[in-house]
Amino acid sequence: MAVIYNRVALIGLGLIAGSMAHAMRAAGLAGEIVGYARSAETRAIARDLFCDRVTETAAEAVVGADLVVLAVPVGVMGEIAAEIAPHLAPGATVTDVGSVKGAVVEAVGPHLPAGVHFIPGHPMAGTEYSGPRSGFATLFQNRWWLLTPPEDTDPAALARLRELVESLGARVDTMDVAHHDLVVAVVSHVPHAIAYTMVGVADHMRRVSQSEIIKYSAAGFRDFTRIAASDPVMWRDVFLSNREAVLDILGRFAEELFVLQRAIRMGDGEHLHAYFSRTRAIRRGIIEAGQDTSAPDFGRSVDQAAGASGNVR
Amino acid sequence: MAVIYNRVALIGLGLIAGSMAHAMRAAGLAGEIVGYARSAETRAIARDLFCDRVTETAAEAVVGADLVVLAVPVGVMGEIAAEIAPHLAPGATVTDVGSVKGAVVEAVGPHLPAGVHFIPGHPMAGTEYSGPRSGFATLFQNRWWLLTPPEDTDPAALARLRELVESLGARVDTMDVAHHDLVVAVVSHVPHAIAYTMVGVADHMRRVSQSEIIKYSAAGFRDFTRIAASDPVMWRDVFLSNREAVLDILGRFAEELFVLQRAIRMGDGEHLHAYFSRTRAIRRGIIEAGQDTSAPDFGRSVDQAAGASGNVR
Numbered sequence: 001m002a003v004i005y006n007r008v009a010l011i012g013l014g015l016i017a018g019s020m021a022h023a024m025r026a027a028g029l030a031g032e033i034v035g036y037a038r039s040a041e042t043r044a045i046a047r048d049l050f051c052d053r054v055t056e057t058a059a060e061a062v063v064g065a066d067l068v069v070l071a072v073p074v075g076v077m078g079e080i081a082a083e084i085a086p087h088l089a090p091g092a093t094v095t096d097v098g099s100v101k102g103a104v105v106e107a108v109g110p111h112l113p114a115g116v117h118f119i120p121g122h123p124m125a126g127t128e129y130s131g132p133r134s135g136f137a138t139l140f141q142n143r144w145w146l147l148t149p150p151e152d153t154d155p156a157a158l159a160r161l162r163e164l165v166e167s168l169g170a171r172v173d174t175m176d177v178a179h180h181d182l183v184v185a186v187v188s189h190v191p192h193a194i195a196y197t198m199v200g201v202a203d204h205m206r207r208v209s210q211s212e213i214i215k216y217s218a219a220g221f222r223d224f225t226r227i228a229a230s231d232p233v234m235w236r237d238v239f240l241s242n243r244e245a246v247l248d249i250l251g252r253f254a255e256e257l258f259v260l261q262r263a264i265r266m267g268d269g270e271h272l273h274a275y276f277s278r279t280r281a282i283r284r285g286i287i288e289a290g291q292d293t294s295a296p297d298f299g300r301s302v303d304q305a306a307g308a309s310g311n312v313r
Numbered sequence: 314m315a316v317i318y319n320r321v322a323l324i325g326l327g328l329i330a331g332s333m334a335h336a337m338r339a340a341g342l343a344g345e346i347v348g349y350a351r352s353a354e355t356r357a358i359a360r361d362l363f364c365d366r367v368t369e370t371a372a373e374a375v376v377g378a379d380l381v382v383l384a385v386p387v388g389v390m391g392e393i394a395a396e397i398a399p400h401l402a403p404g405a406t407v408t409d410v411g412s413v414k415g416a417v418v419e420a421v422g423p424h425l426p427a428g429v430h431f432i433p434g435h436p437m438a439g440t441e442y443s444g445p446r447s448g449f450a451t452l453f454q455n456r457w458w459l460l461t462p463p464e465d466t467d468p469a470a471l472a473r474l475r476e477l478v479e480s481l482g483a484r485v486d487t488m489d490v491a492h493h494d495l496v497v498a499v500v501s502h503v504p505h506a507i508a509y510t511m512v513g514v515a516d517h518m519r520r521v522s523q524s525e526i527i528k529y530s531a532a533g534f535r536d537f538t539r540i541a542a543s544d545p546v547m548w549r550d551v552f553l554s555n556r557e558a559v560l561d562i563l564g565r566f567a568e569e570l571f572v573l574q575r576a577i578r579m580g581d582g583e584h585l586h587a588y589f590s591r592t593r594a595i596r597r598g599i600i601e602a603g604q605d606t607s608a609p610d611f612g613r614s615v616d617q618a619a620g621a622s623g624n625v626r
Contacts, residue, residue, distance in 0.1 A: 144529055183521050183529060184529075187526060194570070196588065198504055200573075200592060201503075201562065201569050205565075208499050221501060223536040223540065224504055225592070228589075228592040236589060239577045240582055246577060250570070254567065254574075257506075257566075257567065258567075260510055264553070264559060264563075265560060269549050273546065278513070282512055282526070283441070283539065
């Protein structure tokens with residue numbers, strides 16, 4: 001494949017940035033990959049594994065870059081944007097990989113100078129691992145990468161970023177910022193909040209020992225612990241920065257849970273059966289949409305061949 | 314391996330019974346496998362796939378059997394026990410595979426004649442599929458199979474059943490009935506209730522379309538839909554028959570969720586970070602206990618080699 005950006009600056013060198021770099025290198029998509037992370041150790045690992053060059057400040061990293069990727073926790077995007085803004089090349093594209101878009105647009109947008117294209121993005125891919133060693137080239141294969149371009153985005157800049165993202169193996173959709181934040185609250189943020197909570201309940205039990213919980217855990221609880229093992233800093237920022245949508249969906253969830261709880265308490269078997277039958281239909285829809293498999297092993301072998309699936313942020 | 318039971322009667326011919334039959338056949342553990350299910354179609358499929366013989370009543374199926382396995386929904390175990398009781402062979406062992414033990418002991422125990430050994434059991438294995446075509450020989454590989462023998466259980470009968478279960482590939486633990494029901498409420502029943510509820514919330518959303526939910530679902534939500542796709546009749550019965558423990562844990566869960574919700578509302582990042590960090594430790598424990606893997610693809614390829622993991626009831 002041809003080079004799409006001559007110099008890509010990765011700000012933050014964790015799972016997503018590392019995976020992007022591995023994939024860009026594998027396909028020859030970037031002329032040069034420059035990296036910055038706060039920790040010197042992370043920078044050293046990234047230089048060994050996937051960066052052509054690392055710098056000691058974010059400002060240095062973006063000099064001359066035609067693509068800048070903000071891959072830091074949502075909570076620090078604003079200060080990074082302020083720091084790099086004076087050093088951005090005219091005509092450069094700035095994107096981010098945060099799992100919340102409204103808060104990022106608010107924090108980053110005001111700092112960026114005219115003539116720089118800001119196209120927020122959200123790769124819906126991940127694993128429960130983090131750090132500069134956790135990335136791999138196939139992370140984005142067949143995963144969605146949502147872009148939330150402002151209405152006045154330059155079409156050529158958008159097309160170029162889309163080409164990069166598709167060349168990383170992802171599928172691209174565009175939507176507006178508020179809708180994005182609601183959708184991810186439903187399919188990702190609240191499921192994570194719930195998984196964290198269930199693991200917390202188990203952690204507090206006195207009559208059931210930790211060792212029993214660990215020993216007998218299997219799906220479902222095992223799936224919950226996997227979800228709940230994701231990066232705490234990232235998730236703190238996700239919940240704080242997508243607060244409104246998350247609280248909306250959490251409220252609905254609590255309501256719905258109380259209805260189920262009441263049916264159990266009242267012994268309302270008809271209600272339970274009808275409810276549990278309805279949820280099967282959604283599952284079938286997901287299998288038909290090719291987001292999962294109906295194989296008895298849940299397609300675990302296929303998933304691997306197609307790259308990782310996993311925790312979506 | 315040698316024959317452990319001369320004639321095994323399987324009452325109910327779904328995922329668990331079918332998997333037991335496939336595994337018993339593969340290892341030559343049973344002289345004859347006799348099956349009964351209410352539906353003639355199910356019986357015909359079972360005879361083709363894994364039974365030596367099927368019968369038109371449960372009573373006929375148990376005649377001369379030295380092991381009888383009740384593999385029907387928990388809600389009908391009592392009536393089945395009443396029907397087969399007069400036909401049980403003296404010295405026969407009766408076990409069940411229900412995921413709740415207190416309700417089964419209450420429903421089944423009173424019907425069984427003296428001289429029959431009743432040893433309730435719970436194979437902690439499953440997939441989201443059900444029916445006579447869903448079973449496979451490796452379902453129980455490395456999975457726990459909990460037995461809750463009454464205190465006066467004949468040691469020889471218990472040892473024999475344990476030998477069978479271990480020969481199916483499972484690991485055996487024994488515990489008392491009440492403790493069993495609490496443990497499974499934590500590691501399985503409440504996680505399922507929560508997954509059903511989250512899928513229900515998504516189902517009711519108006520501002521987010523079904524197609525968007527299906528399209529962008531990936532883990533976590535995808536994991537929830539898989540859990541929530543399990544057999545509705547079985548799960549109705551599980552919740553109705555393990556009501557007390559489930560309501561206890563659901564209450565704790567709601568409490569815990571409200572604390573998390575409040576922290577999000579108040580913007581208490583310190584609380585969120587501390588909470589999310591703590592849940593990582595449980596995850597590490599599970600990996601160390603060998604119940605899951607730390608591979609970036611979550612060991613999906615390995616899981617397949619070791620047989621299915623999946624929904625535990």
